[in-house]
Amino acid sequence: KKSEVECLIRIFHSLVERADIRLDNTGLDHNTFRAILHSIFGMTDDMLMNRVFFVFDKDNDNCINVKECVKGLSVFLRGTFEEKLKFCFEVYYFNGDGYISREKMLNSLYQQSPEEETDEGINELVDITLKKMDYDSNGKVSFADFEKAVKEDKLLF
Numbered sequence: 001k002k003s004e005v006e007c008l009i010r011i012f013h014s015l016v017e018r019a020d021i022r023l024d025n026t027g028l029d030h031n032t033f034r035a036i037l038h039s040i041f042g043m044t045d046d047m048l049m050n051r052v053f054f055v056f057d058k059d060n061d062n063c064i065n066v067k068e069c070v071k072g073l074s075v076f077l078r079g080t081f082e083e084k085l086k087f088c089f090e091v092y093y094f095n096g097d098g099y100i101s102r103e104k105m106l107n108s109l110y111q112q113s114p115e116e117e118t119d120e121g122i123n124e125l126v127d128i129t130l131k132k133m134d135y136d137s138n139g140k141v142s143f144a145d146f147e148k149a150v151k152e153d154k155l156l157f
Contacts, residue, residue, distance in 0.1 A: 004074075004078070005070060005074070008069070008070045008073055008074065009066060009070060011073075012028075012066050012069045012070065013066070015028060015032075015036060016028060026063065026065060027063040027064050027065040027066070027068075027069075028063065028064040028069065029062065029063055030050075030053055030062055033049075033053050033056070033064050034046075034049045034050070034053065037049045037052060037053075047108065047111060048091070051091045051092070052091060055072070055087060055090045055091050056068050056069065056072040058071075072087075075087050085146070085147055085150060086143070088146075089143050089146045089147075092108075098142060098143065099140040099141065099142055100140060100141040100146070101139065101140040101141075102126055102130060102139050102140065105126045105129060105130075106122065106123070106126055109122045109125065109126065110122060129141075132149060132153075132156070133145050133146060133149040133156075135148055135149070
């Protein structure tokens with residue numbers, strides 16, 4: 001709705017005005033956006049906050065402008081199931097190739113895991129994930145695989 005978009009634009013401008021790093025009032029830099037995700041949405045996972053930033057930053061200029069913010073928040077807050085599904089998948093595939101590979105999962109888990117987590121445990125978790133989501137058995141999860149898995153088991157979403 002027009003009124004909701006106008007409200008999101010006002011929120012964006014108020015966040016930019018309050019930001020410690022202003023960037024000439026054109027947008028939200030990486031650190032400011034992460035601080036917002038933490039304070040407003042309660043996010044604490046560094047990797048997840050970074051990935052959400054990069055999904056919002058469609059033009060890859062390391063700054064969230066008003067258009068990117070409004071589009072991202074509209075999906076985040078009011079998106080359809082399909083839009084949210086696509087957003088979630090984009091958060092987890094890292095290099096834009098359209099797949100979440102075994103290697104990407106392993107790298108992600110090694111970066112996030114406490115040091116006492118064993119290689120065996122991480123490998124087992126990735127194997128379970130691939131078994132649950134890799135429908136075409138090619139060693140990576142495509143959007144079609146992800147969509148099918150989530151539709152079959154809503155707890156994955």
